[in-house]
Amino acid sequence: MKTFGGVFLLMAATGGMVWAQEPEEGAPASTNILGAGYPRIGMDRRVVFRVRAPEAREVKLEGGAGLIPEPLALERQEDGVWSATTPPAVPGFHYYWFVVDGMRSNDPSSHCFFGYGRETSGIEVPEAGVDFYERKPESEQGELRVGSYRSLITGRWRRVYVYTPPGYEAQRERRYPVLYLLHGAGENERGWIEQGRAAVIMDNLIAAGEARPMLVVVDSGYASYATENRAVAAGEAGDERRRATEAFEEVMLQELIPWIEKRYRTLPDREHRAMAGLSMGSMQTLSVGLGNLDRFAWIGAMSYPPRQDFDVETAFGGVFRDAEGFNGKVRLLWLGAGTAETRFHDGAMVMHEALNGAGIRSEFYSSAGTDHEWQTWRRSLHDFAQRLFPEREPAGQ
């Protein structure tokens, strides 16, 4: 079925990459596959989508709130191509998909990213004047490594990304602090690398002297016991959610961290170990991090899902009850959210204020104009990473 002639015909169809486009006509997104002219982003950040579906009766565009506030109907043209233009989009990365006669379908013109529990189209909308997550020729590159460790707890191989900073290979005696980063619900270990661009952000920060050279470890936040007859997703209700959190915590503490510390030159103490995550990952971070302060001294919760019942006295096993003890131990408790994800932002602010009212030191970061999407988390990492592992001792010690 795949023939020589067919292979070549195929490639002719993927040619036609647009280059040096007139700005007013817009430019293909960087997330497009090679040669795809659409989706195309205008100077005003309106995005034009096109998809061929000659037999369809209805085609809608759905996706991240910063791309389209609500589903957008595409219009059919004479040639069977459907198209739509969005309102000006919020800059950053957005997931999206088409709904063709009720069936969710990815855009053949874009690369896929793992979100919403499946492969999902994504689009990158540039932010004018902002390049902290763009690769720069002048920033020396660290290494992004992809490894697999055998998890006996889950009965699976788990893929993990490890960022090592520039100089890691050359400075053979030097050991490094480690940041463990967690994705959100429905995503996987690709999230911080592909959508979040964590390695590029770290390269740029380190090159500018704005972050200390560190390792960054990105694993999946999903785990289930090998002995149980189904995968339990952290985020499920009740008992299953508790079991998933337990399994994940065991994997991280008993398997992932030891594997990293055996394989890489780390500074293997709590003062040089940080953990941060977004949304579901922030819940895991607070649960695992605050529950194991002998292991972690730096904790970041990005877009922490709002809790009705947050009580500074009882939350997280009462860890906040002894403010002086907590402040002496925890070098950084960081909370942050985007202003457009109002409930998350309000919830984190309420928590931050309650903590400060109880004498707990915490930092609050506000990402202007961004929603429950990756631009919030790129900015969060950019802020959080700069605060980690200063050479000096903390004030008051």
Next chain:
Amino acid sequence: MKTFGGVFLLMAATGGMVWAQEPEEGAPASTNILGAGYPRIGMDRRVVFRVRAPEAREVKLEGGAGLIPEPLALERQEDGVWSATTPPAVPGFHYYWFVVDGMRSNDPSSHCFFGYGRETSGIEVPEAGVDFYERKPESEQGELRVGSYRSLITGRWRRVYVYTPPGYEAQRERRYPVLYLLHGAGENERGWIEQGRAAVIMDNLIAAGEARPMLVVVDSGYASYATENRAVAAGEAGDERRRATEAFEEVMLQELIPWIEKRYRTLPDREHRAMAGLSMGSMQTLSVGLGNLDRFAWIGAMSYPPRQDFDVETAFGGVFRDAEGFNGKVRLLWLGAGTAETRFHDGAMVMHEALNGAGIRSEFYSSAGTDHEWQTWRRSLHDFAQRLFPEREPAGQ
């Protein structure tokens, strides 16, 4: 649009991973997303596909010839789910997709791979008793690194995967030979890593002492000049195809190889530099490799597209005319194909025999029962890599 409640509902829907399945019921494919029960592979390698499309009028399954010899109609069930069972599939990796009312659509239950010039669903069908491409606890892992180099020729950053063997970090003075591996038409640099499992194959070979520790470099085979107003795909007709091959050759010789040799500890001479590729990549390999024998001494052409006009006297600039000179220089000229990709197999055999008739030493590898698909190329790498870079001098020198 993505709310806290919604996030969690989503995750509940992705639970239900099947574990310890009864064999006769089949098992979910390893290429399924976390929690997806279908596609499911029976003991007889028949594959059951299911997809929900309540409003669809017609759903077909299409994909690799080893999965289905021709398109297969799915049948609608009462609940709006369509399903079909394939004939027993050829083992290995197969691309596939659904055609829903004429529109090609990926399977939401499988991971995507880059093939056919777009993100495409893939399924792994295990081969009984064969594990050379399966991760093994006893095989020490090398490192798979993901880097980016700035290509001035194309005006783009290019992503490249670099496999470094076990021991690369510890043996600081040791330098290594390098194998450059190329994908086929419509694929990209992910192909050899994700579909081809090149890093796992190398780990297993090196652990068993069956291949010499080496670096493996996997780049995209696509390139176009920055000054030209469109991407030219290798594989296009006539002048554009020639330009694409030129651009790719310039990128490889002037940018990629120098970047690799600056960044990694290589043995930077022709005796320690190999190049191999599949299908379109085999054409590039023969063109670039045979055209630059001062740079390459080991050459592999996997599933080389059949040529009507192969003439040993004139092919590749007449490089085969001086058999003795050629044999003295080229340490390995390797040809191979799957027996089920008849035209490719016949074509490579004809070429191999013509070469041998003219006194040119070449090796021929035949992959039993496999088609123009990745199982052929996994086996090809497994065979080819074992023949590379022996410590001894070649016979006759």
